[in-house]
Amino acid sequence: MSISPGLYLHVPFCSAICPYCDFAVTTGGEKRRERFTRSLIREIARDHGPWKAFDTVYLGGGTPSGLGDERLGRILEAVREALTIGDGATSAVVSIEANPEDVTEASARVWSRLGIDRLSLGVQSFDAAELKFLGRRHDPVEARRAVEIGLGAGFVVSMDLIYGLPHQSPESWQSNLEIAVDLEPHHVSCYQLTVERGTPFAKQSRQGDWAEPDDDSLAEFLYLTHEFLGAAGYPAYEVSNFARAPETQCAHNRKYWEGASYLGLGPSAHSFDGRSRWWNQRSEAVWQLKVEAGRSPEAGRERLSDRELALERLMLGLRTPTGVDLGALGLDPSDLLAANRELFERFTRENLLRIDGDRLIPSLDGMARADALARSIEF
Ligand code: SF4
Structure with missing residues (x-):
């Protein structure tokens, strides 16, 4: 049985850039965000060829939750007009990545009205010093509150956490996991901090400001994560992903691991049709110029043997x-x-x-x- 394709929409804006991030992201004011939204809607409306009904829609980034509710509404409306979302019998699962500082009772109500089902929260840590080190804009109280609001509003709630920070002890990581499971989200993703070339963290690490944990420590964190979350009722279904039940696993991300096809729109977004992969211009400016000129924003393509x-x-x-x-x-x-x-x-x-x-x-x-x-x- 072939798996239905997924739709990924890349929103490149963040209010500030975290020192470890190497995604295609940028800051940008209202004017740029509005222009981006119009361009994304134009790209959505292009002819994308024959795709079966999409059963997942994933707004990632960047920080899509910071784009503004009205713009998110226009983007999702354009998606539903231009593409086949859901197969008539079942609707698609619509997910949004959100930073805790953007989650309010009011925004949760709007997202719910827009048909969003799942919140993926960039919590990263419940420790104030760790959040500061990571350059995040929220504090532990906002992180907890975002999870509670999301759950209260009826979303499937997932949270991202990062381990392997310099000076992080297994005890401090475990206390993050304890707080996470006490909040009872549906899903937890735990990623190891990786120092990517060209980021401020790479420079700090090179200068000797701090040292990355060694392989043995990282292995200890990984084992601790799997043991703790497994015992707490969150078995792993991928090395970094844990869900309370099969139905709360991330159906969109599973497509990547299971070789399903997906269409990616927005700057730097990748697509795959089961045989070929292609990707959009990484630069928001170049992507935008191409879309606005009515041209394809594709930057490259490869056919896999x-x-x-x-x-x-x-x-x-x-x-x-x-x-x-x-x-x-x-x-x-x-x-x-x-x-x-x-x-x-x-x-x-x-x-x-x-x-x-x-x-x-x-x-x-x-x-x-x-x-x-x-x-x-x-x-
Ligand atoms: S919020 Fe996420 S996407 Fe934005 S800069 Fe930080 S890590 Fe990168």
């Missing part, structure tokens, strides 16, 4: 506890198992994965090293 597709499915599938069905890679599972017999025996001995019929099932260590495992498999 059978091997590249299989490798990608392996890398993404091995990030999930259900692993990868070798039969779904477009290759003969018995050939693959025979060609990699010794490698798989070693992986099994080292408790990185196990083989169950035609399926490779990774352990937590295996999930954490999914890319390296996938790249060492011969096919």
